[in-house]
Amino acid sequence: MSAERLHDILWRENRAQAEECLAHPFVHGLDDGSLDPDEFKRYVAQDAFFLRAFFSAYALAAVRAVERVEVVERLHGLMRGVLNELKLHEGYAARLGIDVVNVQPHPATRAYTDFLLRVAWTAEVGEIIAAMTPCMRLYAYLGQELAVGDHSQNPYREWIVTYSSEEFEALARELESLLDQLADGTREVRSAYRYAMRCELEFFSASLTEGW
């Protein structure tokens, strides 16, 4: 039997937090379609702000790995994934009439992007990847869990379809494979992964409690 890989270990160690996200009222509201449309709009705007930081973090990771062309190319593939996600948000923005460019970040959003970018500017590439993996793995997990039900009448089915798609799963796996390749199970790496997962949970909570 092969040894457990780092991404499996970290997911297992933080599984309880991921399940907390799945059970979160916001995610539940996406699942049964009962989420207040205004809350969803706020979430989309905040998520667009977040994704721009997430994209920057990939770019900074690529700078750190510039001597390894293969790693840079894979990071570029992941960056294209973020750009596609941002296009999805622009689609929502046009339909829902929201501004996803001039966003006033919630404190929870800001804490998350400040953390991500602090790591991206100052840490080794493995730690940067560790800070970014929870977002991708968690969304793939949530999408796939939610996709089990019938969502033909769900106003949020596009969200569920996106994050349960094979394309998104492939992106999450790609990032996890980079994590296995570039990171060790150091205290910093574990702590970055755990903290990012905590930020995800707080991001959902803020989408319910914060205003515009």
Added chain:
Amino acid sequence: MKEFTESRLASGSGELWDPATRAKFLDAVGDGSLPEETFNRWLGQDYLFVRNFAVFASLAVAKAPRPGQSVLIAGLSALDDEVDWFEAHARARSLDLGAELHPACQRYVDFLITAGYSEPFEVALAIFYGVEVAYTVAWGRLGAEGPYAEFIERWTHKDFQAYVRLLLKLADEHPHPRQQAMFNEVMRHERDFWRMTWEG
């Protein structure tokens, strides 16, 4: 202190200003009733904060045009002295300075380091001013007496106030549309930091 409380950025921060510069922790420092354990916790976190603030200050120095750079370099040098001073106090109190950053302190530090790298000089300056002015006003409300007199004296000293005045002048000379929003972020972090020192 009116020159600071009525300054453009401080008055523009509205209701964030008061909780950033008034705290139960400070009241208890002022009347000498603060338990030593609470004080020591603050000392440990503030030490870690100052070390990281010095990193932010270095990044700001690197972006600063002359002659503003001199003010920031002086500030950075004072922060270095402050780190020494904290270490001496920790030794005198037999405190271990190797504590982990508290989440509130971590968020503040993440904010500063990210801004230090990402923001233009004018915005970094507003942040720099925000951190320093909040401190001088918060401590400036206290009289330098009681068991914590030395600490109160440090941040109410006229040299510290003169330095904050120079930062204010510099910030006013280099306006930027995002200054207020980022100054406000500093006030939020100051508020949360004081709450953390009090509540643990």
